[in-house]
Amino acid sequence: MTVYTFPPARSADAAPDLGVGAVLAQCTASSPVECWQALGSASLAHWPQPGSGATLQRWRALAAVAQHDLSLAKLVEGHTDALAILRELHHAEMAQTGTLWATWAAEVPGHRVVASATSGGMVRLSGSKAWCSGAAAATHALLTAWLPDGAGPQLVAVSLDQPGVSVSAHTWRAVGMADSASADVQFDDVLAAPVGAPGDYLNRAGFWQGGAGIAACWFGGALGLGDSLRGALQQMPPAARTPFRMAALGRVDISLSSTSALLREAAQWVDAHPQDDASLVALRLRQAAEGTARRVLDEVGRALGATPFCRDARFARTAADLPVFIRQSHADRDDAALGERVLAQQESPWLP
Numbered sequence: 001m002t003v004y005t006f007p008p009a010r011s012a013d014a015a016p017d018l019g020v021g022a023v024l025a026q027c028t029a030s031s032p033v034e035c036w037q038a039l040g041s042a043s044l045a046h047w048p049q050p051g052s053g054a055t056l057q058r059w060r061a062l063a064a065v066a067q068h069d070l071s072l073a074k075l076v077e078g079h080t081d082a083l084a085i086l087r088e089l090h091h092a093e094m095a096q097t098g099t100l101w102a103t104w105a106a107e108v109p110g111h112r113v114v115a116s117a118t119s120g121g122m123v124r125l126s127g128s129k130a131w132c133s134g135a136a137a138a139t140h141a142l143l144t145a146w147l148p149d150g151a152g153p154q155l156v157a158v159s160l161d162q163p164g165v166s167v168s169a170h171t172w173r174a175v176g177m178a179d180s181a182s183a184d185v186q187f188d189d190v191l192a193a194p195v196g197a198p199g200d201y202l203n204r205a206g207f208w209q210g211g212a213g214i215a216a217c218w219f220g221g222a223l224g225l226g227d228s229l230r231g232a233l234q235q236m237p238p239a240a241r242t243p244f245r246m247a248a249l250g251r252v253d254i255s256l257s258s259t260s261a262l263l264r265e266a267a268q269w270v271d272a273h274p275q276d277d278a279s280l281v282a283l284r285l286r287q288a289a290e291g292t293a294r295r296v297l298d299e300v301g302r303a304l305g306a307t308p309f310c311r312d313a314r315f316a317r318t319a320a321d322l323p324v325f326i327r328q329s330h331a332d333r334d335d336a337a338l339g340e341r342v343l344a345q346q347e348s349p350w351l352p
Contacts, residue, residue: 018043018046018047018048018057018058018061019039019042019043019046020039020043020061020064020065021064022042023035023038023039023042023043024064024065024068026038027068027069027072031179032069032071032072032075032179032180032181033075033134033136033137033179033181035069035072036072036075036076036079036100036134036137037100037137039065039076040079040099040100041098044076044079044080044083045083045095045097047061047080047083047084049084049087049088050084050206050209050210050212050213050270050274051205051206051209051270051271051273051274051275052271052274053271054271055209055267055268055270055271056263056264056267056268056271058080058213059212059213059216059263059267060216062076062077062080062213062216062217062220063216063217063219063220063223063263064220065077065217065220066216066217066218066219066220066221066223066224067220067221067223067224067227068224069179069317070177070217070220070221070317070318070321070322070325071177071178071179071180071181071321072179073217073220073221073325074133074134074177074180074217074325075102075133075134075137075180075181077213077214077217078101078102078103078104078133078134079100079101079102079103079134079138080213081103081210081213082095082101082102082103082140082141082142083095083101084206084209084210085103085142085155085195085201085204085206085210086142086157086195088204088205088206089155089195089196089200089204091157091193091195091196094140094157094193094195098139099139099140100134100137100138100139100140101138101139101140101141101142102132102133102134102135102138102140102141102142103141103142103143104129104131104132104133104141104142104143104144104185105142105143105144105153105201106129106130106131107144107153108130108131111127111128111129111130111184112127112128112146113125113126113127113128113129113143113144113145113146113187114126114127114145114146114147114148115145115146115147115152115154115156115192115194116147116148118191121193121194122191122192122193122194123145123154123156123191123192123193123194124189124190124191124192125145125156125158125187125189125190125191125192126187126188126189126190127145127186127187128184128185128186128187129143129184129185129187130171130184131182132167132182132183132184132185133180133181133182134180134181134182135160135167135169135181135182135183135184135185136167136169136181136183137181138160139159139160139161140157140158140159140160141157141158141160141185142155142156142157142195143155143156143158144156144201145192147198151198152198152199153198153199153201153202154194154197154198154201155194155195155196155200155201156192156193156194156195157192157193157195158187158190158191158192158193159191160185162190162191163190164187164188164189164190165185165186165187165188165190166185166186166188167183167184167185167186168183168184168185168186169181169182169183169184171183171184174324175320176320176321176322176323176324176325177321177324177325205274205275205276205277205278208277208278208279208281208282208283209270209278209282211282211283211286212266212270212278212281212282212285212286214286214328215263215282215285215286215288215289215290216263216289217325218286218289218290218292218293218322218325218326219256219259219260219263219289219292219293221293221318221321221322221325222255222256222259222289222292222293222296222297222322223256224314224315224318225296225297225300225315225318225319225322226252226253226256226296226300228300228304228308228312228315229248229249229252229299229300229303229304230249230252232304232308233245233246233249244303245303245304248299248300248302248303249303251295251299252295252296252299252300255291255292255295255296255299256292256296258288258292259285259288259289259292262284262285262288263285266281266282266284266285269281279337279341280338280341280342280345280349283334283337283338283341284338286329286334287329287334287335287338289326290326290329293322293323293326294323294326297319297322297323301319
């Protein structure tokens with residue numbers, strides 16, 4: 001059996017500006033957390049705000065990081081989302097140089113953080129938060145909490161080096177996204193600062209803009225797999241480029257090209273309507289990116305068999321990570337939410 005050498009992802013060479021490419025090129029032997037720390041000190045604070053006119057540049061950078069490593073993308077996306085939220089809600093001064101931020105907004109049954117008022121406009125946090133990516137390495141976090149009367153969610157900013165903060169990874173059994181360093185975090189009378197008013201986290205324009213940025217990460221993972229298929233076919237002798245394999249490449253091209261075009265279109269819309277409701281645009285992009293990720297993973301596996309899953313470490317890691325990451329989608333619920341928004345349109349949303 002002929003064994004083909006699968007090329008590395010192109011992200012380190014072809015990443016856009018924002019300081020991503022140079023750092024990723026030096027991160028090949030680093031863990032995702034180490035690379036996150038390097039990116040955080042080098043460039044992440046300077047990424048453009050969504051809706052500021054450079055949204056596509058921001059999303060391309062996220063896709064480049066995801067093409068390099070999806071666990072790293074999870075950490076970087078949470079960090080850059082936190083910085084964008086702090087700016088949007090007029091607390092940019094909190095993001096000091098050298099800090100590593102996480103964004104923890106998952107609301108899981110059995111896990112809830114309560115924020116009780118204290119002196120000086122601060123709050124005290126009690127309770128637990130699940131699905132906390134980067135918990136052991138982050139210096140600060142933005143998280144959703146709830147007031148004692150049940151009002152919320154109330155976004156709060158917390159320094160994680162305080163007494164009363166404990167991190168437990170004993171429930172994290174993942175194979176895919178194993179390196180995202182996710183954990184449960186327990187808060188026991190921990191001081192935090194409110195960011196905005198109750199409900200501001202969900203009601204701000206940037207909520208759906210950030211949701212669309214996650215789709216750029218999913219797309220970046222799929223892009224890496226697609227490049228592996230194309231690179232493998234380029235190395236094969238003509239006789240091995242069967243119609244079956246070429247058809248798979250054609251279908252991968254359609255999926256990736258369609259989602260790439262949708263990313264560009266969505267970024268242009270966000271920049272033209274920075275304060276408008278971006279839920280339709282973001283849901284459409286997220287569901288398209290999820291579908292593309294699933295199709296590309298299936299097509300590449302069918303075309304190349306087990307070889308890349310077993311002999312190429314980067315491919316195998318991405319193939320394990322991507323199905324876990326895209327489950328951040330709400331699946332049929334998001335399809336239904338998109339359908340509701342499409343139905344409310346006065347004119348056909350599909351005319352070119």
